[in-house]
Amino acid sequence: MIGMVEHSVEKQTSGIAAEAADATVPPSRPKTRRRLKVAHPERCIGCLGCMFACSRTRLGIVSLDSSAIKIQTQGGIEGDYRVVVCRACPDAPCARACPTGALERKPDGRVVFHRELCRGCGECEKACLVGAVALNQEKLPVKCIHCGACVKFCPHGVLELEEIPSGG
């Protein structure tokens, strides 16, 4: 048996629309927010289970392209894997770069996406040096919502979901 790390995911949002709905400010603001953490990148075996979990859980489709988390190879499989995820920046440059307010930073630090405002300019993609925000085939940014679905499907405990102070 593989030492699989079990994480409970309290809430899973599905779809971008749901994400926008999630943006309504809760009546009492929590003191912390959740952040996906790449705890042990060197343990990655390149199964891409996290990527499939992301598009399956958020969008209900089988896709690599729509995954907000990305596993990249450096120099092919002979090299090391690189795990690219959103770092949940306190002063999120993706939201700052967005000219239309489609990516909006909430007071608690979360960045939410309003699809109807996005015109696919790609400024958010350019603003993120990590490469965690990328446009999909429809020219819409694929943005991690830190739901933790991927954590559950990582067989080697590469990923963890942590609590960080709200607002950054």
Added chain:
Amino acid sequence: MLRKVLYIDLTKNESWIEERQELFEDWMGGTGVGIRLLQEECPAGTDPLSPASPIILSIGPLNGVFPVATKTAATFKSPLTGELGESYAGGRLSLAMRFAGHEAVVIRGRAERPCYISIRDGEVMVKDATSIWGIDAQTTGIILRDREPGVGRRSIIRIGPAGEAGVRYAGVVVDTYRHFGRLGLGAVFGSKNLKALVISGTEHVDVPDVKRYREVYERLYKTAVQTSVMEKYHDYGTSVNISVLNFLKGLPTKNFLASSFEQAESIGGEIFAEKHLLRRFSCAGCPIGCVHIAALKTAFSSHQEFEVRKVSYDYEPIYSLGSNLGVGSAEGILQLIDVCERLGLDVMSAGVVLSWATEALEKGLISAKETLEVPLQWNGVEGYTRALESIAQAPNEFYAALGRGVDYASERYGGREYAMTLGRNEVSGYHTGPASIVGQLVGVRHSHLDNAGYAIDQKAAKKPMDAEAMVEEIIKEDDSRGMFNSLVGCLFARGVYTEENIIDSLGAVGIVKSKDDLRDLGRRIFDEKYRFKVREGFDLSRQRIPRRFYETVSTQGMVAPETVEEMLRIYRRKRCWI
């Protein structure tokens, strides 16, 4: 799910896509679709290395959609056996084909000059590969990675110098460390002037019932990672079987002169893990990580200068290039595996070719004149390295003969009684008893994986089985594996994909099948393959069984030729071939 076949004609430099809904409905995908396309594409009596000989790559409905469904089937006419060629590879190929939107790719014709095929979604380009012709398989991958798009989701499959030279058991390297190893697909690539194929795509798959899909996915995933059904594949990996089979007197040693190896302890999975294991990784879509990579560090001067090679290992290469050649060190075996990787040779056939040549030299059938002064002797790693390189270069008639396989070489030079092939394919690493011999002989591609006769022997060694019972198991496996290879699952995940789980996972992608449907499919696929084999001249009643099998003790004790003959009689009767 759109069921599309991409056709590429290298002679005409044309490509087109056909929707073949009915083909996939009737034959599922993978090997089922593969054998039907081979029958459509390959005229009777075709020279396997001529432009008329097709290459077919196919995936099935579960690839990319469910865990551990990671394999792609390659179907072709084998230049080694002259009949059915079939091989499976993991890596990222099935996923790349899925997201490029092609469930099967058919390659016809021959390019005018060296080329490679670049597929990105529906776009297909045939590009000049003159500048990389002759480059080893590993470096070819490195070069194409820089030239082609789709990083992180593409697959690059390519041949090395052995495939270019038409060595009849040259393989195709898939995404580094994975292979279409057996039966000579690499030579077919070479005969088409085809160096490589790069494929990537951005499509996605919609499932009819998202909730059900997630539920079934989660169940299969948990079975794979949280239960013991796949345990042996991730810890030490398949190489842990070296010590098991050695103990059971089933580990072929020095060309099957013995079935246990005095140095087995130095080449077991435990030693590889302890001394050399660098990391493990997975085929895309599989949480197991069975691919074991060793770091081989060798000093090349006395000034603290080292070269480090990263080499994948498994049970079969440790048998074929290890115990079978009397090589008693992990370092020696890794060195030989690495040579095969670069040249693009099937490690299993290569090892058996060398073990036959070693014995033939020892017995005086050949001399230093034939080997060009290369010393072929048990545990002679340097000599074996040079011989492998010569096989890919064919500097004389002897090495050219070795490049055609053991069956051919022994016809030319003698030593038939220890030319270890079944159905003209070099045998795998099991001298477990009659079920392994019969299984490989009757198997559609003459592989131990056709029906796992070696596992039946091991079962029979614990609790005796009569000939009839062993044959029944072989037939059951023949058929169920044909069905499983149409999905296309990894055979290591058979324990995850019970009939119930297969039915549920197919249901979640909108394909309704019953147990009877699945069994019927397996049987039909087997029959179609035999139809092709017989058409191309395969005759089960006229197969040569090397006498060596009867001279060396096996897991089930000494094997009597009468037992094998009786099992073959029962097999023919049960298949209604009499």
